[in-house]
Amino acid sequence: MDAFFASVELLRYPQLRGLPVVIGGGRRSVDDAVLQAHADLPLSEIPAAAFPLLRDYVGRGVITTATYPARQFGVGSAMGMMKAAKLCPQAIVLPVDFDEVRRFSRLFKSTIAEIAPVVEDRGIDEVYIDFTDVPGGQREGGRVLARLIQRAIFERTGLTCSLGVAPNKLVAKMASEFNKPNGISIVYEADIASKIWPLPARKINGIGPKTDARLAGLHLHTIGDIAAQPLDWLIDNFGSGTGQWLHDAAWGRDDRPVVTESEPVSMSRETTFERDLHAVRDRAELGEVFTQLCLQVAADLQRKGYAGKTIGIKLRYDDFRTATRDSTIEYATADAATIRRVAGQCLKRVDLGRRLRLLGVRVGKLVKAGAADATATAVRVQEPQPAWTPDLFGQ
DNA sequence: TCTGGGGTCCTAGGACCC
DNA sequence: TCTGGGGTCCTAGGACCC
Numbered sequence: 001m002d003a004f005f006a007s008v009e010l011l012r013y014p015q016l017r018g019l020p021v022v023i024g025g026g027r028r029s030v031d032d033a034v035l036q037a038h039a040d041l042p043l044s045e046i047p048a049a050a051f052p053l054l055r056d057y058v059g060r061g062v063i064t065t066a067t068y069p070a071r072q073f074g075v076g077s078a079m080g081m082m083k084a085a086k087l088c089p090q091a092i093v094l095p096v097d098f099d100e101v102r103r104f105s106r107l108f109k110s111t112i113a114e115i116a117p118v119v120e121d122r123g124i125d126e127v128y129i130d131f132t133d134v135p136g137g138q139r140e141g142g143r144v145l146a147r148l149i150q151r152a153i154f155e156r157t158g159l160t161c162s163l164g165v166a167p168n169k170l171v172a173k174m175a176s177e178f179n180k181p182n183g184i185s186i187v188y189e190a191d192i193a194s195k196i197w198p199l200p201a202r203k204i205n206g207i208g209p210k211t212d213a214r215l216a217g218l219h220l221h222t223i224g225d226i227a228a229q230p231l232d233w234l235i236d237n238f239g240s241g242t243g244q245w246l247h248d249a250a251w252g253r254d255d256r257p258v259v260t261e262s263e264p265v266s267m268s269r270e271t272t273f274e275r276d277l278h279a280v281r282d283r284a285e286l287g288e289v290f291t292q293l294c295l296q297v298a299a300d301l302q303r304k305g306y307a308g309k310t311i312g313i314k315l316r317y318d319d320f321r322t323a324t325r326d327s328t329i330e331y332a333t334a335d336a337a338t339i340r341r342v343a344g345q346c347l348k349r350v351d352l353g354r355r356l357r358l359l360g361v362r363v364g365k366l367v368k369a370g371a372a373d374a375t376a377t378a379v380r381v382q383e384p385q386p387a388w389t390p391d392l393f394g395q
Numbered sequence: 396t397c398t399g400g401g402g403t404c405c406t407a408g409g410a411c412c413c
Numbered sequence: 414t415c416t417g418g419g420g421t422c423c424t425a426g427g428a429c430c431c
Contacts, residue, residue, distance in 0.1 A: 004431095024399080062399050064431095077431090080397050096399095123402085123431035208429045241405085265403065272399060310423085320398070324425060360400090 001108060002160045002181035004125035005065040008104050009094050011158050015048050020070035020091040022054060025061025025081045048092070055089030057081050060272055060357075064096055068181065104157055111156045115149055120258045128169050130258040141165060141186040150184065170254035171196065173205045192252040197224030204249050214238075226250035263366070264306065268314075269296040270360025276318045279352035286359065293361040294343060298336035301363060305370060307332035308363035311342040315350060316358035324362075325349045332367045339363060 001007065005023040010016055038046040063084055066075045073088035084091070105124045113119050116137070118130035129149070131137035137145045142165030153161055160182035164175025171187050174196060178185035187195055201223055202212045218237060220226050226234070227250035235243030248254065271293065277286050301307060311333075312326025325346035333339065343361050 058396085060396080060399080062397095064399080078398080080399095083397060126431065206429070210428060266401090268401065270400060275396090312424090322426080326424065328423065358399090 001125040002162055003065050003067055004104075004159070005096055005101055006067045006094075007159050008097070008101050010067070012043050012100075013046070013051075013094075014044055015046070016051070016092060018069060019048060019067070020073060020075070020088055021067045021094060022063045022065070022070050022075060022081075022084060022088075022091050023094050023096055024064040025057055025059055025093060025095065051092040051094070053089065054081065054085040054091040054093050057085055057093055059274065066091075104159065107157050108153050108159065108161070111152050112149055115152060116145065118258050118260055120260060121262075128172065128258045131165065141188060143184055143186055146184045146186075150182070166252075168252070168254035169256055169258065170205060170249055171252050174199065174203055177203070189252065193224070196252055197222060197227060197250075199223050201226060206245070206249065211242075223250050263368070264304070265366060266308070266310075266362055266364035267297055267300050267304070267306065267366070268360055268362035269293045269300070270314060270358055272316070272358045273356070276355035276357045278355050286356070289359055290343070290347075290361070291340060293359065294340040295336045297361050297363055298334055298339055301334035301366075302369075305368060306366045307334040307369050308367070309333075309365040310363065311339050311346070312362045312364065313343050313346045313350070314358070314360035314362060315356055318355040318357055320357070323350050326362070326364070328365065332365070332369075334363075334369060 006021055009021065009023060034050055034052050035046065038050055059081065061081045063075060063077055063079045063081060065077060066084075070088055070091050073091070075084045075088045075091065081093075101124060109119065109121070109127060112127060112129060116129045116131060116134045118133070120128040120130075122128060131142050131145055134145055139145070146163040146165055150161060150163060153159060162176050162180045162183045162185075164172045164178065164185050164187065166172040166175050166187040167189050171192070175185040175187040178187075178195075199222060200212075201207050201215050201220060202209075204223060207215070215221070215226065220229070226246055229247075231243065231247045234246050237243065238246060271289060273289070279286060309330075309332045310326050310328045312324055315323045317323070327342050327346055329338075329342055339361065
């Protein structure tokens with residue numbers, strides 16, 4: 001989906017089309033107050049000049065999505081709001097409306113599934129679609145079906161998307177970026193050298209900043225540079241797994257299937273504080289946040305019908321280092337008090353001398369509640385609990 | 396006043412078991 | 414003097430993705 005979060009907002013506020021708009025941040029942006037001042041007007045008639053600007057933003061958020069006019073200024077996803085404000089102070093800031101975004105996510109995915117049922121979820125705004133067995137899926141190299149899907153999504157949602165059609169997921173993903181926004185791109189096997197090899201190595205899904213830097217250190221900058229290396233050389237430098245994968249990826253080879261079903265592995269909640277907190281000096285505040293996170297994870301698990309055996313915490317220090325601790329218990333649980341107790345024990349195993357900027361709670365090793373394993377769980381949860389002891393936050 | 400939140404997968408060492 | 418070899422599970426950290 002093209003600039004998904006921002007495009008969803010522009011459906012509500014069409015008067016902002018063509019303007020630089022960024023979505024993200026949230027907590028401390030001035031949005032609500034400004035919009036409430038125009039509560040008497042329909043949303044689409046609130047003057048653009050009334051919307052909060054990036055230059056007035058205060059807080060630690062990052063940009064989730066920027067509209068294409070905002071991207072002209074160098075503003076983009078994952079950039080800190082304060083940094084973005086320097087590049088484009090006049091951009092309008094809107095908070096993420098997750099409920100609305102999720103609603104449109106379900107809508108575009110179900111629209112696709114009605115046309116081409118083999119769909120793999122790749123997050124809120126992206127999917128892989130298997131065209132192989134869709135009638136007409138091969139016409140014009142897939143362009144006919146791609147156009148049909150694109151049109152159906154637009155008619156259903158008013159949103160545009162970009163599609164890449166290729167012999168496998170790896171190349172299709174790269175192709176999908178060739179013609180954004182609202183584009184379609186077809187890449188045949190014979191096009192790998194001309195269309196894929198000139199691209200920066202970073203465009204391969206799976207090469208991030210670290211691998212990219214390592215590649216650059218070996219004077220490999222484009223995908224073609226990687227493809228030109230002997231397999232043995234790549235294996236010597238990156239190990240057998242990564243070396244083989246790099247070689248395959250550079251040659252456009254990928255045999256991963258489109259996976260339509262998957263079970264979650266973990267669920268977590270985390271939060272970054274508005275200011276760094278200290279375990280002792282801000283004990284009450286941290287304890288409150290910690291309890292809330294445990295309650296939220298427990299609610300998520302219960303709502304989705306899962307329980308988990310491994311309970312863990314995550315801290316981020318003021319210097320941005322991250323620490324995690326986890327502990328596996330005998331039975332799967334989705335109970336907030338149990339999660340709080342085990343996570344509280346984890347907290348005792350980590351350095352709490354430094355200021356913290358983030359706290360998170362995670363439950364892993366999930367089993368479906370109601371499965372055989374979870375029936376035993378329900379019984380065992382009733383077993384006597386260890387005596388209550390206050391944890392580090394005094395809860 | 397740099398740097399969100401929710402995920403997956405991989406690696407590597409140690410415990411433990413046969 | 415010499416101390417197997419596999420396998421699985423747990424834990425911590427890190428890379429990466431949307």
